[in-house]
Amino acid sequence: MTTIPPARVGMSIDQIDTPALVIDLEAYERNLDRMAGKLHGSPVRLRAHAKTHKCAIIARHQMARGAVGVCCQKVAEAEALIHAGVNNVLVSNQIVSPQKIARLVALAKQATVAVCVDHPANVRDLGRAAASADVRLPVLVEVDIGAGRCGTAPGQPTVDLARAIAAEPSLRFAGIQAYHGKAQHIYALADRRAAIEASVMLTRQTVGHLKAAGFNSPTVTGAGTGTYELELASGIYNELQAGSYVFMDVDYAKVEGSPHEFEHALFVLCQVMSRPTPDRAVVDAGLKAHSVDSGLPRVHGRPDIEFVGASDEHGTLKLRDPAAAPALGDLLRLIPGHCDPTVNLYDWYVCIRKNKVEALWPIIARGAIT
Amino acid sequence: MTTIPPARVGMSIDQIDTPALVIDLEAYERNLDRMAGKLHGSPVRLRAHAKTHKCAIIARHQMARGAVGVCCQKVAEAEALIHAGVNNVLVSNQIVSPQKIARLVALAKQATVAVCVDHPANVRDLGRAAASADVRLPVLVEVDIGAGRCGTAPGQPTVDLARAIAAEPSLRFAGIQAYHGKAQHIYALADRRAAIEASVMLTRQTVGHLKAAGFNSPTVTGAGTGTYELELASGIYNELQAGSYVFMDVDYAKVEGSPHEFEHALFVLCQVMSRPTPDRAVVDAGLKAHSVDSGLPRVHGRPDIEFVGASDEHGTLKLRDPAAAPALGDLLRLIPGHCDPTVNLYDWYVCIRKNKVEALWPIIARGAIT
Numbered sequence: 001m002t003t004i005p006p007a008r009v010g011m012s013i014d015q016i017d018t019p020a021l022v023i024d025l026e027a028y029e030r031n032l033d034r035m036a037g038k039l040h041g042s043p044v045r046l047r048a049h050a051k052t053h054k055c056a057i058i059a060r061h062q063m064a065r066g067a068v069g070v071c072c073q074k075v076a077e078a079e080a081l082i083h084a085g086v087n088n089v090l091v092s093n094q095i096v097s098p099q100k101i102a103r104l105v106a107l108a109k110q111a112t113v114a115v116c117v118d119h120p121a122n123v124r125d126l127g128r129a130a131a132s133a134d135v136r137l138p139v140l141v142e143v144d145i146g147a148g149r150c151g152t153a154p155g156q157p158t159v160d161l162a163r164a165i166a167a168e169p170s171l172r173f174a175g176i177q178a179y180h181g182k183a184q185h186i187y188a189l190a191d192r193r194a195a196i197e198a199s200v201m202l203t204r205q206t207v208g209h210l211k212a213a214g215f216n217s218p219t220v221t222g223a224g225t226g227t228y229e230l231e232l233a234s235g236i237y238n239e240l241q242a243g244s245y246v247f248m249d250v251d252y253a254k255v256e257g258s259p260h261e262f263e264h265a266l267f268v269l270c271q272v273m274s275r276p277t278p279d280r281a282v283v284d285a286g287l288k289a290h291s292v293d294s295g296l297p298r299v300h301g302r303p304d305i306e307f308v309g310a311s312d313e314h315g316t317l318k319l320r321d322p323a324a325a326p327a328l329g330d331l332l333r334l335i336p337g338h339c340d341p342t343v344n345l346y347d348w349y350v351c352i353r354k355n356k357v358e359a360l361w362p363i364i365a366r367g368a369i370t
Numbered sequence: 371m372t373t374i375p376p377a378r379v380g381m382s383i384d385q386i387d388t389p390a391l392v393i394d395l396e397a398y399e400r401n402l403d404r405m406a407g408k409l410h411g412s413p414v415r416l417r418a419h420a421k422t423h424k425c426a427i428i429a430r431h432q433m434a435r436g437a438v439g440v441c442c443q444k445v446a447e448a449e450a451l452i453h454a455g456v457n458n459v460l461v462s463n464q465i466v467s468p469q470k471i472a473r474l475v476a477l478a479k480q481a482t483v484a485v486c487v488d489h490p491a492n493v494r495d496l497g498r499a500a501a502s503a504d505v506r507l508p509v510l511v512e513v514d515i516g517a518g519r520c521g522t523a524p525g526q527p528t529v530d531l532a533r534a535i536a537a538e539p540s541l542r543f544a545g546i547q548a549y550h551g552k553a554q555h556i557y558a559l560a561d562r563r564a565a566i567e568a569s570v571m572l573t574r575q576t577v578g579h580l581k582a583a584g585f586n587s588p589t590v591t592g593a594g595t596g597t598y599e600l601e602l603a604s605g606i607y608n609e610l611q612a613g614s615y616v617f618m619d620v621d622y623a624k625v626e627g628s629p630h631e632f633e634h635a636l637f638v639l640c641q642v643m644s645r646p647t648p649d650r651a652v653v654d655a656g657l658k659a660h661s662v663d664s665g666l667p668r669v670h671g672r673p674d675i676e677f678v679g680a681s682d683e684h685g686t687l688k689l690r691d692p693a694a695a696p697a698l699g700d701l702l703r704l705i706p707g708h709c710d711p712t713v714n715l716y717d718w719y720v721c722i723r724k725n726k727v728e729a730l731w732p733i734i735a736r737g738a739i740t
Contacts, residue, residue, distance in 0.1 A: 001372050001450070001717055001732060001733065001734050001735075001736050001737065001738075002371050002372045002737075003446065003737045003738060003739075003740075004446075006740055015469075017467070017469055017470070017740045018467065018740065019739055019740070020740075051682060051683065073682065073683040074683060076373065076374075080371070093643070093683065094643045094644050094652075095643075096641065096642075096643050096698060096699050097387070097388065097641055097699065099385075099387055100387070118644055118646060119644065119645065119698055121698055121699075122698065144646060148650075148686075149644075149646075149652055149681070149684055149686060150643070150644035150646055150652050150684070151644075151646060152646070181681060271466065271467055272466075273463070273464045273465075273466050273520070274464050274488055274489065274519075274520035274521075275489065276488060276514060276519075276520055276521060276522070280518075282464075282519055282520050284739075285739075287661065287663050287708075287710075287711040288710075288711055288714045288739050289739050291657065291661075292663050293657050293662050293663070293680070310663070311519070311551060312421060312443065312710045312711060313421065313443040313444060313463065313739070314519055314520070316518075316519060328466060328489055328491055328492065329466050329467065329491075338657075340657075340658075340682045341657040341658055341682060344658045344715070345714070345715075345737065345739075346737070347371055347737060362371060363371065364371050365371075366371050366737075367371065367372075367373045367715065367716070367717060367736075368371075368373060369373075369389055369654075369655075369658050369659050369683070369715075370373075370376055370387045370388065370389070370390075
């Protein structure tokens with residue numbers, strides 16, 4: 001159920017109810033500008049991944065700085081974003097159930113919408129639904145270029161599926177999605193580069209196969225915050241799907257190299273609710289306030305404090321410097337271990353500038369998982 | 371933001387939009403009845419933990435079967451439950467910020483509400499707020515009997531804090547909370563029993579200290595699904611805070627002994643969205659559809675299928691029997707690794723009986739973390 005916002009515009013940061021999901025607007029805006037600067041003058045466009053932020057306001061900020069549109073993973077996310085005015089959305093995922101396909105083609109009447117496929121039965125189902133809704137739906141083939149999740153094999157299987165799409169009058173073959181999710185989080189730069197070199201080679205070969213079969217100049221979309229500079233330099237991608245760069249989490253901070261241009265802009269503001277021993281504090285932010293799937297959060301600006309354990313509603317802190325120990329009631333900022341599933345726990349971003357609440361942004365696609 | 375329910379009453383299970391959080395009503399009702407049967411005729415009452423289910427309907431089912439009330443961890447949870455008619459709520463946690471304390475004492479005008487403390491400054495703040503709201507608030511001292519999270523030390527420090535409570539005219543010392551959270555998940559029965567024997571001894575000593583200081587017959591509340599039979603048998607507890615027994619997750623299924631009386635009653639219904647290779651399927655339920663903090667989910671009734679990896683919106687399955695492999699579009703039921711944070715991802719329970727949707731129950735305290 002939608003929760004009451006934990007703050008009001010104009011409040012100082014210490015009046016915010018905790019735990020709250022806070023955006024430092026200055027760091028956030030610098031992140032947006034840095035990514036826009038990287039792509040400025042290049043034929044490669046950002047298709048920002050909205051699965052990270054689930055917020056139409058942020059999507060519009062990205063598009064105002066040059067993003068061609070956004071992508072998202074779920075029809076329900078696309079619905080929320082399109083209904084809030086975002087007019088170009090790629091569903092970067094397979095949509096297979098009849099009710100979801102019906103919702104997808106209905107959206108295509110309201111905005112520019114595209115979708116990914118990796119199975120001929122799905123192509124037929126999409127074709128039939130698009131025909132009956134009287135839309136022509138752009139469809140991309142997802143190619144598995146190393147991630148080992150969804151996708152056709154590179155080369156001929158991808159061409160075969162492109163042909164199946166082209167054979168459906170209500171569909172349009174729009175290109176390929178070649179995204180290597182796992183590579184984003186390979187910490188060592190050399191290993192990450194090697195993974196992307198291999199995936200770029202497969203992507204390039206597949207584009208060659210497609211051209212030989214008469215499919216020219218398709219969209220080639222993929223990449224993420226961990227690797228986008230490599231795909232940008234490849235000359236084969238023309239859309240980049242980075243998402244986490246807006247916020248930067250602890251896991252991306254472990255990735256060696258370019259992601260470090262981006263700053264931590266997303267925090268879980270929490271409060272010390274117990275000081276049971278000199279070296280232990282407990283805060284009011286546990287597993288329901290941040291996601292630990294990619295590791296524990298860090299305490300922002302406090303190298304003397306280690307977040308050592310999360311239970312459902314508690315975070316346990318080890319205090320390495322008792323002289324600087326936080327007192328009962330003190331506020332701390334956690335940098336989430338993984339921003340995407342953390343954002344999905346909240347209904348509101350509390351946006352601060354110089355320690356004052358400047359805005360409350362609704363996370364309209366929170367919980368939009370169908 | 372509140373999501374549209376993924377089903378309608380009367381639908382068959384295969385028409386439910388996925389992923390969806392599904393309750394098998396028959397297993398759920400058997401779990402409720404089993405726990406009620408265990409406590410029938412005993413002076414020990416269930417104070418069911420509503421942090422697990424966050425649902426007033428389930429709270430009322432528990433109270434109709436003998437539970438004295440519920441407990442929860444957050445003022446926002448108590449607000450949601452009380453506003454939906456649950457009239458006896460212990461906030462089994464420390465509430466320290468002025469705005470939260472104001473909300474808490476306001477609730478005490480609407481229902482029977484109690485709270486835990488472990489710090490004298492918090493006792494003073496509660497006393498002042500209760501006085502100005504003109505309520506007399508029951509307060510329990512949380513004692514750390516081995517969990518190493520919040521709580522006073524057993525024995526004299528607990529008595530000192532009870533005295534501080536008794537000295538505040540607007541507060542009433544109501545007993546102690548002695549909950550050993552970590553012990554719930556000690557898999558080996560002998561080790562779990564040893565942990566609870568030690569914690570029961572500390573609890574008993576503390577009750578002795580309190581009696582010697584004139585604090586007679588207080589409430590002694592604690593325990594969980596993993597250990598409740600041990601606290602029940604101890605003769606010192608008079609309230610048990612079990613919560614997960616209603617649903618049973620994969621982690622509790624690993625706990626040797628009594629929790630096995632309870633059945634898996636909560637599932638994430640998901641759909642096969644990709645079949646890229648003969649031994650791999652991908653479902654539409656990732657980190658935003660179930661929480662992996664305590665391990666990966668299991669595929670219900672399918673020992674031939676292993677859930678091997680979750681990304682934000684995908685679950686990757688290893689298929690050990692290609693002949694029985696699920697097809698694109700097939701539905702599967704996941705048993706969540708950890709039910710509490712999984713429930714917190716959803717707005718609706720889809721309640722099924724004999725494969726038909728019988729009810730949609732709102733998870734009114736979803737996201738209620740302040």
